[in-house]
Amino acid sequence: MNLVPVHEVVVLALDGVIAADLAIPAEVLSRTRLLDGQCPYRIRVAALRPNVDAGIFTLRTPWRLDALVEADTILVPGLADPTMPTPPAVLRALREAAARGARIASICVGAFVLAEAGLLQGRRATTHWAAAHELARLYPDVHVDPNVLFVDNGQILTSAGAAAGLDLCLHLVRRDHGSAVAADTARATVMPLERSGGQAQYINYLPPNPDNASLDPLLRWLDANYDRHLTIAKIAEHAAVSTRTLNRQFHDQVGSTPIVWLRAIRIRRAQCLLETTNEPIDAVARLVGFGSTNTFRDHFTDLVGANPTSYRRSFKGSSTPTPAAGKI
DNA sequence: CCTTCGTTCCGCCATG
DNA sequence: CACATGGCGGAACGAA
Numbered sequence: 001m002n003l004v005p006v007h008e009v010v011v012l013a014l015d016g017v018i019a020a021d022l023a024i025p026a027e028v029l030s031r032t033r034l035l036d037g038q039c040p041y042r043i044r045v046a047a048l049r050p051n052v053d054a055g056i057f058t059l060r061t062p063w064r065l066d067a068l069v070e071a072d073t074i075l076v077p078g079l080a081d082p083t084m085p086t087p088p089a090v091l092r093a094l095r096e097a098a099a100r101g102a103r104i105a106s107i108c109v110g111a112f113v114l115a116e117a118g119l120l121q122g123r124r125a126t127t128h129w130a131a132a133h134e135l136a137r138l139y140p141d142v143h144v145d146p147n148v149l150f151v152d153n154g155q156i157l158t159s160a161g162a163a164a165g166l167d168l169c170l171h172l173v174r175r176d177h178g179s180a181v182a183a184d185t186a187r188a189t190v191m192p193l194e195r196s197g198g199q200a201q202y203i204n205y206l207p208p209n210p211d212n213a214s215l216d217p218l219l220r221w222l223d224a225n226y227d228r229h230l231t232i233a234k235i236a237e238h239a240a241v242s243t244r245t246l247n248r249q250f251h252d253q254v255g256s257t258p259i260v261w262l263r264a265i266r267i268r269r270a271q272c273l274l275e276t277t278n279e280p281i282d283a284v285a286r287l288v289g290f291g292s293t294n295t296f297r298d299h300f301t302d303l304v305g306a307n308p309t310s311y312r313r314s315f316k317g318s319s320t321p322t323p324a325a326g327k328i
Numbered sequence: 329c330c331t332t333c334g335t336t337c338c339g340c341c342a343t344g
Numbered sequence: 345c346a347c348a349t350g351g352c353g354g355a356a357c358g359a360a
Binding site for chain 1: 348350351352357358
């Protein structure tokens with residue numbers, strides 16, 4: 001394979017930074033590996049001064065704002081006080097980076113910093129649900145949507161709470177390196193590739209990976225039709241290609257096979273049902289498209305590492321009613 | 329756990 | 345020639 005230039009990622013650490021917002025994307029991207037084992041991202045944490053107040057602790061980093069000049073992607077974590085004015089030098093650096101074409105993504109209430117820099121003008125954006133109203137009030141020209149995990153405007157991205165920062169990062173990995181690499185990253189960080197729980201919980205205005213995305217419409221279709229009794233023949237028919245081509249394209253673009261991919265969708269959906277409903281296991285099996293409860297159990301245990309019953313029990317035990325909805 | 333039988337998928341080669 | 349597609353066959357897989 002050819003050499004992929006290292007993608008420079010800079011995480012902006014301002015005083016009052018929410019540690020999780022900063023750490024989660026840094027961790028996810030630094031754990032990303034291409035198929036040849038290389039990490040495609042170089043992560044740096046940039047701050048105005050060596051010591052940054054991170055609330056519970058003080059964070060120390062060798063990099064300053066000038067790191068933003070070389071950044072391909074800038075991540076802006078949330079601050080404990082979102083409405084606190086951002087230092088002018090930071091705003092200037094962000095605007096310059098944006099003008100240069102750098103990709104800029106905010107986590108949680110980091111969207112306030114982007115808005116203050118004027119980067120969200122006239123755009124759709126999201127932020128932590130509890131702060132969405134305030135963001136919309138302060139910046140009337142920003143279309144705030146509190147109901148999605150993240151919004152992708154191409155160059156500018158915003159995401160909801162810290163957990164959604166994970167979803168955003170996996171989305172970036174998918175955009176940059178395709179579904180296969182993103183799936184690996186998801187596995188490495190022990191999180192579902194895409195949050196199911198519903199339909200499209202994110203807004204995406206760009207095709208994920210322009211030169212390698214011919215399967216994308218089909219992947220979305222599978223996301224919506226996983227519960228049907230699908231065979232390779234039917235999937236291929238829907239995609240209007242032969243089964244041979246379907247298999248080949250999956251291999252090339254997803255790094256997987258149609259059935260394995262479909263099964264992953266079904267298991268993810270099953271996890272969600274087990275977490276949020278009291279449907280019996282065999283009902284769950286059928287709802288997510290498995291023909292037999294036994295095979296469902298087998299695959300579930302295989303992918304999740306726990307059988308469906310104990311998985312559900314571990315969730316009931318921690319008594320979080322609709323955990324996903326609350327966090328977003 | 330095993331067995332059976334349909335399904336999947338990949339190498340190979342032909343075709344456009 | 346480079347490239348994408350598709351048919352075929354059989355080994356491996358998986359549903360029940």
